[in-house]
Amino acid sequence: MEQKFQSPFPRQRVKGIRKIILVGSGKGGVGKSTVAVNLALALSYLGNEVGFLDADIYGPSAPTLLGLKGERISANENNKLIPIGRYGLKVVSIGFMLPSEDTPLIWRGPMLLKAVSQMLFDTDWGILDYLVVDLPPGTGDVQLTLAQTTIIDGAIVVTTPQDLSLVDVKKAVNMFKRVEVPILGVVENMAYFICPDSKKKYYIFGKGKTLEFARTYNLKVLGSIPIDPRIAEGGDLGLPIVVEEPESEVAKAFINIAKLIDKGKD
Ligand SMILES: Nc1ncnc2c1ncn2[C@@H]1O[C@H](COP(=O)(O)OP(=O)(O)O)[C@@H](O)[C@H]1O
Numbered sequence: 001m002e003q004k005f006q007s008p009f010p011r012q013r014v015k016g017i018r019k020i021i022l023v024g025s026g027k028g029g030v031g032k033s034t035v036a037v038n039l040a041l042a043l044s045y046l047g048n049e050v051g052f053l054d055a056d057i058y059g060p061s062a063p064t065l066l067g068l069k070g071e072r073i074s075a076n077e078n079n080k081l082i083p084i085g086r087y088g089l090k091v092v093s094i095g096f097m098l099p100s101e102d103t104p105l106i107w108r109g110p111m112l113l114k115a116v117s118q119m120l121f122d123t124d125w126g127i128l129d130y131l132v133v134d135l136p137p138g139t140g141d142v143q144l145t146l147a148q149t150t151i152i153d154g155a156i157v158v159t160t161p162q163d164l165s166l167v168d169v170k171k172a173v174n175m176f177k178r179v180e181v182p183i184l185g186v187v188e189n190m191a192y193f194i195c196p197d198s199k200k201k202y203y204i205f206g207k208g209k210t211l212e213f214a215r216t217y218n219l220k221v222l223g224s225i226p227i228d229p230r231i232a233e234g235g236d237l238g239l240p241i242v243v244e245e246p247e248s249e250v251a252k253a254f255i256n257i258a259k260l261i262d263k264g265k266d
């Protein structure tokens with residue numbers, strides 16, 4: 001018999017935040033953090049107040065992707081964390097609390113979960129239209145704890161068009177369904193590459209698989225992001241493409257996805 005998810009706790013809203021959007025994937029390395037950061041920036045570009053919670057406690061990437069390496073977070077007089085401002089986003093990451101970039105996190109599970117919950121509930125977010133949450137890969141405790149304790153408005157799943165990635169994404173989709181988090185749709189990353197010389201489109205990881213998967217699961221494909229060296233370079237330098245080159249095709253793809261998400265807002 002299908003095991004139905006039942007939250008033992010009343011799920012709470014986070015004060016001041018209108019919508020919480022989770023960005024998840026099955027696998028690591030599919031570009032989840034890159035998509036999450038650029039999507040948050042695209043929502044901000046459309047005029048929203050946006051926060052970014054880096055909940056990938058095992059591999060926080062917000063400090064790098066947003067050019068915030070070495071930043072330290074502090075608390076206000078009410079013991080609330082003060083998010084770090086960057087490119088119009090309010091950012092919180094466990095990376096701002098570790099002694100250095102190379103320090104491994106050696107906490108046990110319960111402490112990690114407490115940290116995520118504190119980053120969410122004990123931060124002075126102010127008033128936000130959206131909080132974009134970059135989840136750790138997979139279907140682990142962090143995802144479940146968030147869904148158990150918080151009212152989540154929607155999840156986006158990021159995949160590359162490969163069977164290897166899609167197999168794991170199916171698990172993520174099933175998890176979100178099980179815990180009753182509405183899935184807004186799929187973002188296909190590294191969908192194709194346009195050769196700068198010939199302008200020809202190459203489907204390096206295959207073509208059509210994401211759409212086929214989305215149809216099977218009755219999900220929307222919100223958009224496809226090409227492989228672009230500027231995404232990788234900008235990521236390493238802390239200069240996200242939506243900020244650096246908002247007129248580029250890639251940035252426009254992110255902005256279009258943000259518009260689809262934003263359209264649903266009341
Ligand atoms: N569309 C893309 N084109 C080129 N490089 C990309 C693209 N998406 C992600 N990358 C690169 O792939 C690597 C993994 O991305 P990341 O966002 O850290 O993945 P995840 O969060 O899923 O582990 C990074 O080096 C990133 O710059």
Ligand SMILES: [Mg+2]
Pocket residue numbers: 032033034056059061
């Ligand atoms: Mg990541």
